[in-house]
Amino acid sequence: MTALATSDASSPCDAGADQDVAAAPRADCIADSAGGLTFDVTDPGGEGAAYLLLRRRDAASADEDVRLPLSPAADGRLRAALPSSVELAEGRWNAYAEVGGGTPRRLAPGVNDLRSLVDRAPSGARGYIAVRIPYATKQGNLSVRSWLRAPHAEIGELEIAGTSVTAHGRVYCTALTGAACAEASRRAEPERVERYELTADGVEFSFALRSDVLAESGPGPWDLWLRPAGESGPRIRLARLLDDVADKKQIFTYPSVRLDTAAHGPLDAGPYYTNDNDLSVRIREASAVEG
The missing domain is CATH 2.60.40.10 (Immunoglobulins)
Structure with missing residues (x-):
C-alpha cells in the first residue's frame, strides 16, 4: 500500500x-x-x-x-x-x-x-x-x-481454496490457552454459532472454516471472532487494523465461490472486511449486486 x-x-x-x-x-x-x-x-x-x-x-x-x-x-x-x-x-x-x-x-x-x-x-x-x-x-x-x-486479534493472510477459508493471525494483550477457538456468528441470529479448532504457536494462530456450511442458513453475513480462553472466556472481534489503510472494504477484496444450495438456490460466499475493518463472511444471492 x-x-x-x-x-x-x-x-x-x-x-x-x-x-x-x-x-x-x-x-x-x-x-x-x-x-x-x-x-x-x-x-x-x-x-x-x-x-x-x-x-x-x-x-x-x-x-x-x-x-x-x-x-x-x-x-x-x-x-x-x-x-x-x-x-x-x-x-x-x-x-x-x-x-x-x-x-x-x-x-x-x-x-x-x-x-x-x-x-x-x-x-x-x-x-x-x-x-x-x-x-x-x-x-x-x-x-x-x-x-x-483491548485485547486485539489481528488478521494477516487469508488462504481461499474452494469453499475453505483459512485465516492466519496474531493476538495482542492476552494469551491463547489450550481451549482457544474461533467462532462465526450469524449477524441476524447471534445465537447461531459455528466453532472452529485453533492451531496456535505462541501468539500466532490459524483456523479454517467452510463457507458452504455457513451458506446452509441462507443469505446474510457471518461475523468472525476469537475466543482465546475457549467458550467460557471473552470474545475478540477478528480485524485487520495494523497497516496504513483506513478503509479496507474496497481495497482488500477476495474471490467468492458459487454455491448451489437446495434450500436457498444459488449463493455467493466469501470473506470481506466491514466498514470497521472487521473480518466477516458474506453469503448473498448469486444475482445480488453490492451497493
Whole structure:
C-alpha cells in the first residue's frame, strides 16, 4: 500500500457538505509506530491561541472533543501532537483548526507519512492497541479513523481454496490457552454459532472454516471472532487494523465461490472486511449486486 502520498482517497462512509476546501488550512500528518500522530498545519489566520480540534462524529456532546495546542514550527506552519498515550475512542474524528476561541474550520489533508504503520507490530504493553489513520473524506476534508482494542486479534493472510477459508493471525494483550477457538456468528441470529479448532504457536494462530456450511442458513453475513480462553472466556472481534489503510472494504477484496444450495438456490460466499475493518463472511444471492 502507498504509505507516503497526498490524501486523495476517500471513505465511502463520509457524507455531508463542508467548507470550501481550496480555502481551508492544510495539515500534513506523520504517524509513529506507537500510534501517535503529528500534524503540521498551514497558518489558519486569526489572532489568539490556536488549537487542532478533533471531534468524533455522532458524539453525544462536545465534551468528547480533543484539543491539541498548535505551536510554531518550521516554514511558518503550526504543529500539534497527538501522543499514543492520549486515548481516542473508536470512530471517525473530523479535524479542525480553532483560533482565539472562534468558529473551528475544517482542515484539508496535505501529505500523510504513514510508513511507520506498514507491518506494524505493537508491544501491547499498555494493555490495549491504539490505531489512528488520517485520511481524506470524499468532500476533501481531513479526518482520523481511530480504533482502540483491548485485547486485539489481528488478521494477516487469508488462504481461499474452494469453499475453505483459512485465516492466519496474531493476538495482542492476552494469551491463547489450550481451549482457544474461533467462532462465526450469524449477524441476524447471534445465537447461531459455528466453532472452529485453533492451531496456535505462541501468539500466532490459524483456523479454517467452510463457507458452504455457513451458506446452509441462507443469505446474510457471518461475523468472525476469537475466543482465546475457549467458550467460557471473552470474545475478540477478528480485524485487520495494523497497516496504513483506513478503509479496507474496497481495497482488500477476495474471490467468492458459487454455491448451489437446495434450500436457498444459488449463493455467493466469501470473506470481506466491514466498514470497521472487521473480518466477516458474506453469503448473498448469486444475482445480488453490492451497493
